[in-house]
Amino acid sequence: MVSNQLFIIFICAAAILFLGGMLIYKIRGMRQLLVQISYLKKSLDDMDEQAKLIVRSDMELNKIQEELDKKIAGLYALQRLSRTISMTLEEDQIFSRIQPEYLSELGFEKAFGILLDNNRQFSLSFYLGYSDEEAMLIKNFINNNKERYLGFISNESTLSSISEANKLINRQELNEIFKVHAFILSPVLPHQNKKGFIFVGTKNASTVLTEADEELIKILATQLSQALENASLFEKTWRAQQELEKKVVERTRELTLAMEEVRKMSDRKTNFVSSVSHELRTPLTSVKGYAAILLTGKLGEIPKEVRERLEKINRHSDELVHMVNDLLDISRIESGKVTMKTEICDLKEIAGKVEDLLSGQLQERKIYFNIEIAPDAAAVLADRVQIERVFINLVGNAMKFTPADGKITISSKKVRDNVEIGVADTGCGIPPEAKEAIFEEFYRVDNAINQGVKGTGLGLSLVKHIVEAHGGKIWVDSTIGVGSTFNFTLPSAS
């Protein structure tokens, strides 16, 4: 019995000890858990503190990013807007290029442009985000307060919701009139008569304007000013061009009339020369005929002195007839009365004929005559009689100015469809200033050599007329003291 009691006591004591131990163990575990919980809570708090730092930094970064995005978007919009504005040269079109999407990218939804017109009244250039009635009300308000707004424009300062207060324009007044929460007002063309301003605004209460926004709108206003100036300049230039074109038309008409007059005068001159020449030829023939009869002595013996005078009359009559013939030929060619009877002509043959004709004089003057006709440049399409006259005139002219032991060369070469013929001499040469004039009628170079040489001043003019009647051209290359080459072209027959 006692042993049983002792056993029970022992068991109870053991159980108490065990439970006590367990309790101590649990308490220890709980303490550890509490430590861990406290550690976790601290970690969570630390994490939360870190989170706070993160969101604060993130908020700042987001603000900067937003501002940056806004600036970039604004710059892009401004760049595109500037491009489209600068492409317009019509004043009426400039403001209309500000489209709602550009405005939206600049951060606004309302815009208003106004310019002073010729009657010194502000007139609407454009408006966005306003009804027609609202725009008219705003315009009327500005015109009723014109002097204040003109004063503001002349100051060239930009007014905005964030800029310093302006003495002339009250910001609150603008907010109410334009029905916006934030705005920017910038002058356009402040130095010119057609001055005005551009207004942009937003009714969005959360919009916070920055200096960058102000700067962008200032740039836009400058661009608009520039475009308006360009349009104005373009209009002036266009008007000047129209005026010029009108004057050109007028002058052309005057010149045509003058040319017609000149042509008529030239025709009259040609007719006159032709008539006079014809009229001169009859008495000249009589003079020459009577002189010739007298020289024969059939009408009686004539004294030596009389004979000499009669011979002079005869010789000068020949020269006069020659001159009259030349004049007649020039007149005929000028008036188109002479038709060139073209045929294939051999330049070698013509040059040889000229040499034969002038051989006596060449020998007498001791001038060497040379013919250098290229085989492919021998055949030309020309009026044989007229071309012979050209050669005779040019070689005869060369002979007059070529000293003894000099040389005259006739040459030819093919140049595309033409034959270029040259008559070169080793004479005294022609001064550069006379190279064109020598082909004019009655022109003679004014120098000592020329004064000693006989000539009518018609030969080269006649030559020029004949060459040009063949569709060719004539010119002279010359060096004083070395010689001259008269070049002319004729159509090639090969």
Place this chain on the structure above:
Amino acid sequence: MTAYRKVFIIQNMQVGIGVSAQQDYIKAVREAVEKAKAGISSPKTDFALIFTTEEFNHPLVLQTIKSLIGPIPLIGACSKAVISNTGPLKQGLAVILFSLNDGVYFNAACIKDIASKNAVTAGEELGEKLLYGCKDVRRNLSIIFSNTGTAADPSLINGLQEKLGRGFPLMGTSSPASIEHKENSLYFDSQILNDAACGILWGGKVNFNLGVEHGWQALGKPRYITKASIDTVNQIDGAAAVNLYKEYFAKEAFELEKDLERLSVFYPLGISASEKKEYLLRSIVAIKNDGSLVFRSDVPETSSVRLMISSKESCLASARRAAEKAMIGLKNKKIKMGLIFSSASRLKLLGRQAPQEIKIVRDVLGEDTPLAGIYTYTEIAPLSSLNYYSGKTYFHNNSITVLTITE
């Protein structure tokens, strides 16, 4: 005798999308409708979905659309920006025309003057109307647009699900009714509605896949909503709700109010929604004088919340995940169109990279897949994609929902 073989032509479902950004709204409507019609070879159109920005929220726009598309059902919504294949349009409209095959059923309906009704009853009424004629067919999905004075109250959706089924998938948008700001208006046939809800119920041989993502990450320690009523949170962890933001940003309430839009976009609260670490985002819309916070959508009392943070990269990555979820199980099926409802907060957060979000969805859904959608105030969608769908529909903030439509 000549033997004739009878040929049956089975008309495929066709979707044509036309978008226009022209300023003249008549020209814009014509352009958009012409483009949409060009996307459909069939002369028969059955249904039209319209998205516009505020500039096009005009009775004449609807009138012109109706005159061009004929007497077919039309629903739609107006928002800050329209989503098109090329990116967001801050001014424009999108017209989506559906030409359906014989096996597809749909019913469009609307309810008005919700403010004068009990929200649950209004939802049930809309559900009844949507079910009309579709009770005996396999129903797939309903697209809902609502703009009510109690936009944050999920009662309307709850009422709707009472009728359509508690597990029935809904997707759409919810926004506050506003007569002054026309940007939230709804379209139903020729009517422009405010304080209303409209929707379309789809059934039959048409399949939908939905992906919902936001891309925000939880930050800091979990907090508990100790006092709240619908969209107003009075206390968090027994203290004024605003204290949470005051603590995190080291700013006084008046300073926080200045940054309210930024806080709403960048730092919403995340309600722990499931064991899958899924969070429903809630953006702040106001700070009350007593320190309560008002959110865009409901925040249930006793919920565990954490401050959320995101970045552009994370946001874009979430768009890819949403699109990928909307592609699950499609195999080689041709997607008829992709419908996107992206939060206006994302438009703000992404800024110049907003078109990138649309491009990512387009890349995943396929370059040729026609896309349309709007930027939203609140998105309506299940918690996860349809394939994993197991519960009711929720309001989402700052999220992107991508819906693919296949046959």
